[in-house]
Amino acid sequence: MSPNGDASSGRPLCHCGVPAYLWNSWTSANFGRKWYGCVNYKKPGDCGLFEWADHEMCIYEKSLMERLKDKEEGMRVEIARLEKLMETESTKYKANMESQFSQFQLQLDLYQTKEKAYQSREKLYQAALVFIILLLLFYVCGYNNNSSCEMC
């Protein structure tokens, strides 16, 4: 370690005696320009160190950084819009699926009810058929009681 900084990292020492922190500037005039400052910058114990790490940007670099900043802001807005759209569409899709599922459940219930009614009707028809056959047998046997019935 040198008296003016941390030789291993190349960072200067701040007034606190520890290697300074490398910060990024977000101001319009120096957007993206790196600088050394106290690790406690804007906190209790900030020793107030300020030293540019990057050279001052030329007009072209500043213009380029300004455009990048604008593009980044535009992308943040677009991401927020897409996230909101995705949430809205997801909610719609979920509601639609739930509605379709409810309709399917209703149709299934209706089908099962019809199936039960059909089975009950089938049993009733079978019982009626058996009853009619028995009635005919008794009638035929009763009618031919005096004569010789081949079935009796």
Ligand SMILES: [Zn+2]
């Ligand atoms: Zn400090």
